[in-house]
Amino acid sequence: MSDTMQAAVYHGPNDIRIEAVPKPEIGPDEILIKVLNANICGTDLRILHGGHRQYPDGTVRIPGHEVAGEIVEVGENISKYQVGERVFVAPNMGDGDSRATISGNNNLDPNFRAIGINLDGAFAEYMRVPAAAVRQGNVMHIAPDEDPAVAALIEPLACVLRGQNAVNVRSGDVVVVMGAGPIGVMHVMLAKARGAARVVVSEPVENRRAQALELGADRVVDPLNEDLEAVVQEVSGGRGSDVVIVAAPSKPAQESALQIAAIGGRINLFGGLPKDDPFIRFDSNVVHYKELVVTGTTACSTHDCLQAADLVNSGRIDLSKLVTSRFPLSEAEAAFAAAGDGSNLRVSLVP
Numbered sequence: 601m602s603d604t605m606q607a608a609v610y611h612g613p614n615d616i617r618i619e620a621v622p623k624p625e626i627g628p629d630e631i632l633i634k635v636l637n638a639n640i641c642g643t644d645l646r647i648l649h650g651g652h653r654q655y656p657d658g659t660v661r662i663p664g665h666e667v668a669g670e671i672v673e674v675g676e677n678i679s680k681y682q683v684g685e686r687v688f689v690a691p692n693m694g695d696g697d698s699r700a701t702i703s704g705n706n707n708l709d710p711n712f713r714a715i716g717i718n719l720d721g722a723f724a725e726y727m728r729v730p731a732a733a734v735r736q737g738n739v740m741h742i743a744p745d746e747d748p749a750v751a752a753l754i755e756p757l758a759c760v761l762r763g764q765n766a767v768n769v770r771s772g773d774v775v776v777v778m779g780a781g782p783i784g785v786m787h788v789m790l791a792k793a794r795g796a797a798r799v800v801v802s803e804p805v806e807n808r809r810a811q812a813l814e815l816g817a818d819r820v821v822d823p824l825n826e827d828l829e830a831v832v833q834e835v836s837g838g839r840g841s842d843v844v845i846v847a848a849p850s851k852p853a854q855e856s857a858l859q860i861a862a863i864g865g866r867i868n869l870f871g872g873l874p875k876d877d878p879f880i881r882f883d884s885n886v887v888h889y890k891e892l893v894v895t896g897t898t899a900c901s902t903h904d905c906l907q908a909a910d911l912v913n914s915g916r917i918d919l920s921k922l923v924t925s926r927f928p929l930s931e932a933e934a935a936f937a938a939a940g941d942g943s944n945l946r947v948s949l950v951p
Contacts, residue, residue: 606951607662607724608932613650618930621662624720624728628677631729631739633669633687635951636748638722639923640939641666641756642781648936651875654718664723664949665691665716666755668748672726681739686746688754689722689729690738690905691715706736707899723932725951738902740909749923749948751912753786757919758900758908760786760870764794765904766895767843767866771795776832776841776860777817779848779871780808782922782945785815787845787870792816793917796843798835802828802853805942815921823853832860840865847871851880858886858894866893922946 605623608616626632646652647663655661671685681687694701694709701709713732715721720728729739742751760783769775775791777784780803791799800819801812809820819835821828832841840862846853849871857867873880887894900908911917924944927935929951939947 605725606929608664608929608949610647610655610659610661610663612657612659614648616648616932616936618932621724623726626673626675626728627731628675629731629734630675631671631678631681631734632673633667633689633727633729634672635667635669635722635724635727636686637668637752637948637950638664639666639749639752640935640947640949642783644716645936645940652717662720662722662724663716664721665714666752667715667722667727668742668751669722669727675731678734681734686742686744686748686751688740688742688751688905688909689715689727689733690740690758690900690902691717691721691755692899692902693730693732693736693738696732696736704903705901707901723929723949725929736902737906740906742909743913746913747920747923749926749946749950750919752948753919753922753946754905754908754912755900756783757786757790757912757917758904759783759897760790761908761911762900762904763787763845763868763870763897764790766897767845767868767893769794769796769843772797773842774798774800774832774836774839774862775843775845776800776802776828778802778844778846778850778853778857780805780812780817780820781847783870784847785812785922785945786919787847788812788816789917789919791843793911800832800835800841807943811945828856829860836862839863842866844868845870849873851877854880855882858883858892861890861892863890864892865890867895869894869896872898923948926950
């Protein structure tokens with residue numbers, strides 16, 4: 601086996617290079633996986649364009665955190681995993697003794713470590729799984745016949761699950777999802793699986809509205825040319841939306857969420873705003889008099905990933921239609937372009 605591998609390496613804003621780099625060596629408590637699929641998400645696009653705080657000037661690193669692969673080497677101290685098994689790897693690790701990690705929220709650990717974020721990640725032929733990830737349960741088995749590109753979607757599904765848990769999406773709810781990118785579509789699918797009575801999607805891009813309808817939305821609205829509030833009133837019998845999930849980095853969407861929410865409604869600000877323009881006009885009286893609950897969620901914990909893996913492995917949610925393009929690792933630049941042009945739900949790299 602060669603001592604080098606091919607990887608897509610970040611060298612600076614809009615500078616991703618396919619290079620031969622040393623194949624990772626593992627310690628006695630670590631695992632080496634052969635990457636079968638690594639998907640490109642919005643965070644990866646932000647990394648590419650130099651907009652991620654964990655990639656400061658001068659960073660040279662392999663991104664990629666949505667990953668499924670096959671175990672090719674296990675450390676001598678590991679007995680739970682075997683060579684040849686297929687696994688999904690949750691990216692986030694806590695430092696082990698912080699309050700956040702102890703409570704099961706390792707994604708909120710101030711000293712978090714994450715594959716593809718501040719550690720080398722999955723846009724490569726092989727990936728080292730650190731001892732902390734093995735110890736904390738980040739390595740999760742997947743069915744041998746599961747499409748690894750779909751298995752890699754466990755991570756974004758876990759983020760979606762975390763958002764919906766925060767607002768307790770439940771049977772009979774009218775749910776509005778703002779934004780019909782891959783995350784918005786997953787919110788639609790999960791809300792339907794949780795028993796939502798009606799799911800309305802607000803999305804200005806026509807082909808994404810069509811995709812949302814195909815994948816389970818009951819109604820789609822073009823917020824630039826239609827009255828979203830009037831549609832929500834019609835669909836809900838005049839009460840408004842029980843749950844509003846803002847799955848787009850949009851200030852107008854966040855502001856309008858207060859207006860369309862029902863009395864006692866729950867709002868999740870799922871999509872973060874640009875760091876240099878994060879403020880919105882927030883009518884606190886609407887929150888006060890409607891008794892609204894406004895929440896935010898970010899990333900996902902390993903426990904969120906465990907729940908999402910159970911959903912995917914059980915077949916309860918079929919994410920296969922979300923993988924709309926696949927590229928070899930050697931064409932990573934084209935893959936990033938396809939992921940950013942708005943025509944795909946999820947682009948997968950296949951080392």
